Amino acid sequence: MSHPEYILTLSCLDQRGIVHRVSGFLADHGCNIIDSAQFGDAESKLFFMRVHCALEDAAVSDLQLRAGFAELCAQMRMAGQLHHAHVKPRVLLMVSKIGHCLNDLLFRYKSGLLPVEIPAIVSNHMDFYQLAASYNIPFHHLPLAAGAGARQAQEARILELMDSHRIELVVLARYMQILSPALCEAMRGKAINIHHSFLPSFKGAKPYAQAHHRGVKLIGATAHFVTGDLDEGPIIEQDVERVDHAMDAEALSAIGRDVECVVLARAVKWFVEHRILQNGDKTVVFK
CATH class of the missing domain: 3.30.70.260 (ACT domain)
Known part of the structure; x- marks a missing residue:
């Protein structure tokens, strides 16, 4: 027994x-x-x-x-x-138009490598509704319409989904929208983002093109808790890969995608295994 x-x-x-x-x-x-x-x-x-x-x-x-x-x-x-210990936490995945992290998390979930339940996927675009359907996961298209109050209405719907599905963790799997301070506060301590650098640099569009232009020698990724300070929340996990002068921006981007997938998956796994404790602006991670 x-x-x-x-x-x-x-x-x-x-x-x-x-x-x-x-x-x-x-x-x-x-x-x-x-x-x-x-x-x-x-x-x-x-x-x-x-x-x-x-x-x-x-x-x-x-x-x-x-x-x-x-x-x-x-x-x-x-x-x-x-x-x-054996109850799988319920996770909401959010994505925009870049799908490598979403695809990786779904594969790990389906393969039993990630002990979670995923009752919903949210996106502001329709690009990955077929991917969601292939895993039999409901896909919620919540576009950001123009006009006053559009973001507030969209974020209210996200909070409704979190409540109705009893969500314990929200994963921003390359969800490329800035969240309002109110939503960040509602998600405090239960939302993880992936940032395309092991340092908070190369912000904005085409980060790997920026990195190539600067001649970087390390490509990295950082998984962190979501806060109202963009990409500045308590860090959970980081990793890097070496690159060199012979690689173009596309090669750097491909390496970066792989690092992002691995780092985000580790952070999510540690969260759902209750290995992460917040220590002010830092974290303690019992691996």
Whole structure:
């Protein structure tokens, strides 16, 4: 008989005895720790912890475990969450006219490499409705019409979809529209974007042409949380590939697409496995 498994995450002011209290709580509630990771940040004075455990005592209910953990969080002034380890988070994908990241995420999802449910895809263009249909995922075309209030109405529809589908994560898989401050705030901590540089540079149109013009030697990508500051949210993952003078802008772009796919997929996987904890303007990622 398999036992229900949980992922416990927490953050709080660093203090003596946190690991002792948490592990003791789990033992007292019939849980066996499968793996555990923790980190104390000397700068922010915060402590972060992630524990994967199995509830082996059939006499302890899910409700009792959650109530006990809530009480422990209150006692120790911790921000904590308790997730079912094998419940797949529900993810909304958003895309415009560049589809490599969308295609990569859908393949990983269909292949079982990405433990998520994808109830909807949103786009301001129609380019990928057939791709969505091939995966049997509803495609929502939400164009940005001209005129006052168009963006507000479109973003209201996005929020409606998030609510109706109980979305836990929004992934901007090359969604090339600037989100309003209000939508960024509504998505705080649960929206990930991919940026085509390992540094916040080459903004605007044709970034790889800009990179080629500057003679860059590294092509990179950055996955980060969405905030009201464009491409400046807390960084989750980055990677790079070397390039050289013999490569034209198209070659750089092809390499960049591959890096973007890998970096975004890692960030999404770590999020849905509850491995990312925010630490102010940074993140702690328990890999």
